[in-house]
Each structure stands twice: as structure tokens, then as C-alpha cells.
Amino acid sequence: MIRFRPAIAVCLLGASAVAAAQADFAAQWPLTLEDPSASAYRVTLTPEIYAQVWSPSLRDVVVVDGDGRAVPAAFVDAAMAPATPTQRELPWFPLPADAGRRDGDIAAISEIAADGSLRRVQLRTSGGEAAGAFLVDASAVEGPVAALALRWDEAQPPFEQAYRIEASDDLRQWRNVHDEARVLDLRRDAQRLVERRIALPTPVHARYLRLTPVGAAAAPLRLQAVEAELAPVQAPVAWHWDLPVPQVADDRGALVYLSDGRFPVERIEIALAGNGTGRWTLERRDADDAPWRTVAADHVVFQAGSGADLRRSPPLALSAPVRDRQWRLTPATAAPGAPPALRLGYRPETLVFVAEGRAPYALQAGSARAARTDAPVAPLLAALRAQHGSDWRPADAVPGAMKVLAGEAALRPAAPTRDWKTWMLWGVLLLGVLVVGGFALSLLRGRKAA
Numbered sequence: 001m002i003r004f005r006p007a008i009a010v011c012l013l014g015a016s017a018v019a020a021a022q023a024d025f026a027a028q029w030p031l032t033l034e035d036p037s038a039s040a041y042r043v044t045l046t047p048e049i050y051a052q053v054w055s056p057s058l059r060d061v062v063v064v065d066g067d068g069r070a071v072p073a074a075f076v077d078a079a080m081a082p083a084t085p086t087q088r089e090l091p092w093f094p095l096p097a098d099a100g101r102r103d104g105d106i107a108a109i110s111e112i113a114a115d116g117s118l119r120r121v122q123l124r125t126s127g128g129e130a131a132g133a134f135l136v137d138a139s140a141v142e143g144p145v146a147a148l149a150l151r152w153d154e155a156q157p158p159f160e161q162a163y164r165i166e167a168s169d170d171l172r173q174w175r176n177v178h179d180e181a182r183v184l185d186l187r188r189d190a191q192r193l194v195e196r197r198i199a200l201p202t203p204v205h206a207r208y209l210r211l212t213p214v215g216a217a218a219a220p221l222r223l224q225a226v227e228a229e230l231a232p233v234q235a236p237v238a239w240h241w242d243l244p245v246p247q248v249a250d251d252r253g254a255l256v257y258l259s260d261g262r263f264p265v266e267r268i269e270i271a272l273a274g275n276g277t278g279r280w281t282l283e284r285r286d287a288d289d290a291p292w293r294t295v296a297a298d299h300v301v302f303q304a305g306s307g308a309d310l311r312r313s314p315p316l317a318l319s320a321p322v323r324d325r326q327w328r329l330t331p332a333t334a335a336p337g338a339p340p341a342l343r344l345g346y347r348p349e350t351l352v353f354v355a356e357g358r359a360p361y362a363l364q365a366g367s368a369r370a371a372r373t374d375a376p377v378a379p380l381l382a383a384l385r386a387q388h389g390s391d392w393r394p395a396d397a398v399p400g401a402m403k404v405l406a407g408e409a410a411l412r413p414a415a416p417t418r419d420w421k422t423w424m425l426w427g428v429l430l431l432g433v434l435v436v437g438g439f440a441l442s443l444l445r446g447r448k449a450a
Helices: 002-023 047-052 377-388 407-411 420-449
Strands: 027-033 040-044 061-064 073-075 086-090 092-096 107-112 118-123 131-137 145-152 159-168 175-188 191-195 197-204 208-213 223-230 240-242 255-258 265-271 276-285 293-304 316-322 326-331 341-346 350-354 362-365 395-399
Touching: 027 040, 027 047, 040 377, 047 362, 061 350, 073 377, 092 223, 131 223, 145 175, 145 208, 159 197, 175 197, 265 276, 265 293, 293 316, 326 341, 350 377
Parallel strands: 040 395
Antiparallel strands: 027 362, 027 395, 040 350, 061 362, 073 350, 086 223, 092 131, 107 118, 131 208, 145 197, 145 223, 159 175, 159 208, 175 191, 240 341, 255 326, 265 316, 265 341, 276 293, 276 326
């Protein structure tokens, strides 16, 4: 039995360390893994988790493995798959080099499909006129075009050419998009400098694009293909709302609302109980002993109608998320009736962690003593995305039912530790001063006696 005592001691030490770590947090949630074989996961914070968080910077949100050890984790924007631009090849047609100077009437459309796409363009040239401009058919593109990429024959002689880019929806009225977009293919010995991409100043949504050369070209461009780079489509924001309950108004009619958690508030709606209008001042603070800070002064709030005809004042948009727990509404004049509803809009954040250690994993939150150390997760995510493709993203880890750990006790800061070394050093210095003073006093007495 003696040979097993070291192993037992190690197990007891590990268990005590896990228990100590759990005592530092208010609660934890078991995580259900979407893909048990994944190497990285993301956890979207729930209102229940936000309600337990103590730190304004979310430093007390950690993920632990099956042994209770914290795993590398961080709040990383790259947790979501980035919106990558879409490449699409477009039909194109040659035009005379001076097509842009012909009052917009550049060609006779001999055949056009019902969806607006061009099937054939017949050039009206005076004979012997070389094609130098290009008409690009973007009628089949659903979103705006952010850039164009030109591909030409590899036997193309070296060149540098600027193009004026215009847009139209009817091939008659044209609007300017880019005054001078430059492409080039230059060679010197074994070196080659190529620029095929034309970035548009702003994304353009038009049926047709026209590229007209600016100045004479040394040799016509042997164009082979035109690709459109579509601007990424931003998904609509799915706002979540916290609805704090107002406290009793003071003698000025001010209402104090206590938020349910550390939500990253970005939008604020003030909804009146019925039809009406008024001016309100909105303030925020994080604790009872903190000063109030103004969010909006003399803000006009109105509401009229009902159902589909309901009209309300627009929400307030904050320049950056705030996590204050207290909000105060003060009317400019006494407001009779039921108090307005305060709606705090936020977007739930995502914590990304690396599958280090053994499962099962759990998320812990709520601590005035423990803090997460952010790990360099972003480079790992970039490497995994490069390996698996631009659409890759960490697998989901879904929080389960909350389990109370230390509860409210974890939200009390630890008692300050005494720095005994410093006190001992000061004691030694004081003792030295007393000794030196004693020697000096004895010397003075000896001189008086002599």
C-alpha cells in the first residue's frame, strides 16, 4: 500500500486545487460540443451568464477542462467567419476606343434578354477602328460590385493603361464611377509587375459598366475575361434586449432602472406607455457610489398610433458598448401616467477556446478574485481558416443548466494580503536607526564627562 501513497497525494492535491478554483467563481455551465473532434469552439454568452459576470471587462469568464484547469480562451472578433468577397465572371463586349465620347450612344443592341442581360452588341464603327473600350454586363449580379479584375492574354505586350469607368442601367444615361483606374503588366529581365484589380471608390450596383481608355494605348489590350468582386453582404443585426424594471421615482420624477447583467449595450429604446411626447435626460453609472454620466440630455421621446401605424422615436445608438448596471431617466417636466419602458439592446459576445485537456468542458463566470488571461487565439483561428477554407469557423459549444459554485461569496473581493517582507524591512531599518542613535547618544555623554 505504501507505493500508492504518492499517487493518492497527487490526486488529493489536484482535487483541492479544483475545489479552490471553483470557490473563486459564482457559477458554471456544462458545455455541449457540436463536434467532439473539433480543435476550437465558440460559446455565445447567454443572459444567465451575463447576470453572473462581475468584471466590467468580462475577465471573470473562463472555460475549464474536465480536470478543472483553465484552457486558452479569448473574446476574438475572428470567431465568426469573415465576410469574404465573392468573385464572379461577367460577360463583356469590345467597344471602339472613343466610345465614351459618343454622347452615350455607344452601340446598337441587337438582342437583349428579358432579364436585361446582353446577348449581342453590334459595333457602329467607321471601319478599321480598333476596339479599346469594353462594355461589361453586370445585369445578373445581385449585389453591388466592389472591384473588377481583368485577365488578358499571356502574350500581351507590356503595357500600362488607365481607364475611366462609368455605370448605366439603360445604356443611354451614364454616371461616372472612377476617373482613372490603372492596370499594368510590365517586365524587366526576369521580373514582372502586374496589376489586374481595379478597386472602385464605392461599391456600384448597376446593370452595365463601361471601361474607356484614358489616353492612347501603345497596343490594344487583349482582354480575355472580366471578374467582378462583389461587396460582402452584411447580415442584419439580431439585437437582444434587456428590459430592466424601474425603481420608485424621486421627487423630480427620475426613474432608476437596474440592468440584469453586464450586457454590452449599444442601442437604447425609450417606449412610452401610450401616446405622448416629452423630453428626457438619460444617465448611467455602474454602482451606487459612482457619479452619473449623461448619455443623452433633453432627448425627445414620442409615441403615436398603434399596431402597424405605431410611430416611436428612434433608438439611441451608442458610439461604443457600455456595461453599466444602473440607468436613470429624468423628465424635463412631470410625466403623469405609467413610467416609460427602457429597452437596452445588445449583441451577445462569443468566447473562443481551444480544446486543450480532456472533456467535458465547462464555462465559469462571476468572480471578484479570479481573472482570465487572454491567450493568443487569433493566430490559431487564422491558421485553421487557411487550412479548412474561408467559410470555416469554430464549432459551437452550447451552455447547459447553470450550477451554483460559490455564489455571492465569489463576488466579494479577497481581503488584502499583508506584505510582511516590506514590514520586516522597515522594522530592520528602524532598528538600525535606533542603534545608531544609541551610539551617538553614548558618545555625547562620554564627551561631557571628559
